[in-house]
Amino acid sequence: MLRLLGRRVLTAGTAIAAVIAGSLLTAGTAAPAHAAVPDTIPLKITNNSGRGDQVYIYNLGTQLSTGRQGWADASGTFHPWPAGGNPPTPAPDASITGPAAGRSTTIRVPKFSGRIYFSYGQKLVFKLTTGGLVQPAVQNPSDPNRNILFNWSEYTLNDAGLWLNSTQVDMFSAPYSVGVRRADGSTTSTGRLKPGGYNAVLNTLRGQSGGWGNLVQTRSDGTVLRALSPLYGLETGALPASVMDDYINRVWRKYSGSTLTVTPFTDQPGVKYYGRVSGDVMNFTNASGAVVTSFQKPDASSVFGCHRRLDAPNDQVRGPISRTLCAGFNRSTLLTNPNQPDSGSGGFYQDSVTNHYARAVHAQMADGKAYAFAFDDVGNHESLVHDGNPSEASLTLDSFN
Known part of the structure; x- marks a missing residue:
């Protein structure tokens, strides 16, 4: 079960380049070029975890100027990966020693699209x-890495600025928040849990019937390591394959006799698509009545992963419609609102059949924002900071309590 860095393109995995592409699809605009962005910027890493474990940091991804995969050291210098093998061969040690509890350290990050991994007590194994x-x-x-406590953030730094997010698309684990300092000295941050939020997410899952508590993984010594996303819960058998069937069936019945209207671009309110179900297919038409794309009736994997039957190519029609459908299914708002996407979050996760993982994560975020599924950015509910001329980025390892 190998997962290669950089493979995600608008699917269930997590790569910030796809996040940016998704945001641009929603907005219908391109990010402006900003030549003032330097080749590297400082990233301040602060350890407020309260843990005594040694922390290890990794900056892995794709160098934007060359398209090569590799890693960056603490100075921001890029190192391409050597050739791999089959079976996989050990990767060079790309770890950077992180700050002790109560301390901070600053590294530099280059123009890159990738991940900042951090682990507690043990180095990660990369091949x-x-x-x-x-x-x-x-x-x-x-x-x-199954028994290592770790997590990661995602970012892209390019000539248009910095995009930096926290993510729970694959798992909910060691808490952290991200931020950016603008050129004028002001700051913004996101991803911080409410006090007690880490345990509250885990306890919500444990208390939810239907197998959701099986998403929580622990080590043999009792240490809680993470909660898997529901997509991986399906893959491992922690969740039953039928976990979303009742809701999906109700949606299909509703739109067999009525129309689902999708307005995918916030800056193009006149661009609308109209969905009606015929048998196992939902057909979407444009204003002239021509069918522009069709979706087979999805299953839980398609919903939780925003892939397969809800695949979202990086185009201007199917992708934006699929993103909106995926968000409506995960948030369980397709029955209560036939005009998608939703204008606010008040009606999210109210059905008894919903993405309870995403519900739990969002409920415990201080600002309500998270990346709990691949297209959680529909409607701007994602935990993302962006600035076109950043002077510094930040990653704070937050308290588990």
Whole structure:
């Protein structure tokens, strides 16, 4: 069960380049060029975790100027990966020693699209195959990182600025928040849990019937490591394959006799698509009545992963419609609102059949924002900071309490 860094393109995995592409699809605009962005910017990492474990930091991804995969050291210098093998071969040690509890350290990040990993107490194991870097895949019991407490953030730094987010698309684990300092000295941040929020998310899942508590993974010593996303819950058998069937069936019945209207671009309110179900297919037409795309009736994997039957190519029709459908299914708003996407979050996760993982995560975020599924940015409910001329980025390892 190998996962290669950089493979996600508008699917269930997590790569910030796709996040940016998704945001641009929603907005219908392109990010402006900003030549003032330097080749590297400082990233201040603060350890407020309260843990005594040694912290290790990794900056892994794709160099934007060359398209090569590799890693960056603490100075922001890029190092391409050597050739991998089959079976996979060990990757060079790309770890950076992180700050002790109560301390901060600053590294520099280059123009890159990738991930900032951090682990507690033990270095992560990375390997290289002929297709590139193999990411940790902790839904696999034999993955060498399965019993390590770790997490990651995603970012892109380019000539248009910085995009930096916290993510729970694959798992909810060691808490952290991200931020950016603008050129004028002002700051913004996101991703911080409410006091007690870490345990509250885990306890919400444990208390939810239907297998949701099975998403929580612990180490043999009792340490809670993470809660898997529901997509991986399906893959591991923690959740039943039928977990979303009742809601999906109700949506299909509703739109067999009525119309679902999708307005995918916030800056183009006149662009609308109209969905009606015929048998196992939902057909979308444009204003002239021509069918522009069709979706087979999805299953839970398609919903939680925003892929397969809800695939979202990076185009201007199917992708934006699919993103909106995926968000409506995960948030369980398609029955209560036939005009998608929703204008606010008040009606999210109210059905008894919903993405209870995303519900739990969002409920415990201080600002309500999170990336709890792939297209959680529909309607701007994602935990993302962006600035066109950043002077500094920040990553704060937050308290588990």
